[in-house]
Amino acid sequence: MKDTLPSYAERLAALHQALEQDFRGIIGRLPWLGHESVVDAGCGDGFFTGLLAERLPEGVAVGLDNSPAFLLTAEERLQPLIDAGRVRLVEGSVDRLPFDDATVDGVWSGHSMQSYPDLPHALREFRRVLRAGATLAILETDNVHSIMLSWPPDLELAVRQAEHGQIGDEDSYIGTYFPRFAQRLLREAGFTQIAREYVLVHRQQPAGEQLERYVELYLKFLLDQTGPRLSDAARHRLAQLADRRSSTFLARQENFFFGSLQVLLTARAGGETNGD
Numbered sequence: 001m002k003d004t005l006p007s008y009a010e011r012l013a014a015l016h017q018a019l020e021q022d023f024r025g026i027i028g029r030l031p032w033l034g035h036e037s038v039v040d041a042g043c044g045d046g047f048f049t050g051l052l053a054e055r056l057p058e059g060v061a062v063g064l065d066n067s068p069a070f071l072l073t074a075e076e077r078l079q080p081l082i083d084a085g086r087v088r089l090v091e092g093s094v095d096r097l098p099f100d101d102a103t104v105d106g107v108w109s110g111h112s113m114q115s116y117p118d119l120p121h122a123l124r125e126f127r128r129v130l131r132a133g134a135t136l137a138i139l140e141t142d143n144v145h146s147i148m149l150s151w152p153p154d155l156e157l158a159v160r161q162a163e164h165g166q167i168g169d170e171d172s173y174i175g176t177y178f179p180r181f182a183q184r185l186l187r188e189a190g191f192t193q194i195a196r197e198y199v200l201v202h203r204q205q206p207a208g209e210q211l212e213r214y215v216e217l218y219l220k221f222l223l224d225q226t227g228p229r230l231s232d233a234a235r236h237r238l239a240q241l242a243d244r245r246s247s248t249f250l251a252r253q254e255n256f257f258f259g260s261l262q263v264l265l266t267a268r269a270g271g272e273t274n275g276d
């Protein structure tokens with residue numbers, strides 16, 4: 001069991017801070033009436049659990065994660081809502097959710113598909129615990145469209161080639177490119193009325209402190225990830241784009257653009273626990 005936060009936690013938290021209103025708007029689209037008990041699977045630091053609690057003023061948001069370190073962070077964030085009985089945090093795995101069959105009013109999972117070791121199995125677990133007809137909502141990105149920036153095009157192509165070049169086989173990437181496979185995977189797990197909504201979250205100048213921080217962390221992450229496969233010149237240019245002290249810092253350029261194509265998937269639990 002992990003007992004420290006993973007290296008992406010700071011970057012994810014910076015993204016949440018920068019785009020909080022957009023994510024609140026996305027949660028606002030969900031069909032829950034407000035009194036349900038909804039599980040936030042893979043809740044991480046509890047960012048979405050808190051937004052779900054806002055969305056469910058008479059219900060309960062149940063954050064579930066298998067990382068004690070993330071659950072501790074979520075507890076610190078959500079203590080007042082926990083005290084008020086509006087949030088519960090549960091340590092457990094999507095491999096075997098700690099809930100009985102057909103007892104849960106809704107499941108939400110945000111940006112976690114690529115973290116689950118056996119994704120088809122996790123989706124069947126979501127189906128098992130949901131009441132028939134209840135809603136599963138998944139927010140994901142497709143890794144190719146996840147973060148769009150106003151890069152110099154030749155540098156972006158070099159970095160993306162290095163990033164996606166070693167793509168592996170389908171089992172290794174269905175989580176990373178989940179929206180491309182969602183329809184089939186959700187149907188096979190026993191869901192019906194599957195819908196996908198694409199939401200473009202975007203910003204221009206001025207980026208603001210929080211988005212600047214995210215862009216810095218994201219570009220530094222790409223530099224770490226792809227640097228060894230880039231030419232010296234490309235690596236240097238990427239480092240300059242990521243450097244907040246440099247006049248070439250991407251987020252302060254006149255033409256700065258940030259976009260993130262978020263994909264909201266919703267589906268209903270079919271009539272049979274083992275699919276229909």
Ligand SMILES: C[S@@+](CC[C@H](N)C(=O)[O-])C[C@H]1O[C@@H](n2cnc3c(N)ncnc32)[C@H](O)[C@@H]1O
Pocket residue numbers: 012041042043044045046047048064065066067070092093094095109110111112115116117
């Ligand atoms: C990329 S993070 C997303 C966290 C959160 N949903 C968010 O959007 O901030 C993936 C989360 O899935 C959790 N996770 C990974 N495998 C899991 C499993 N088998 N069961 C439950 N949670 C898991 C990780 O600990 C982490 O919190």
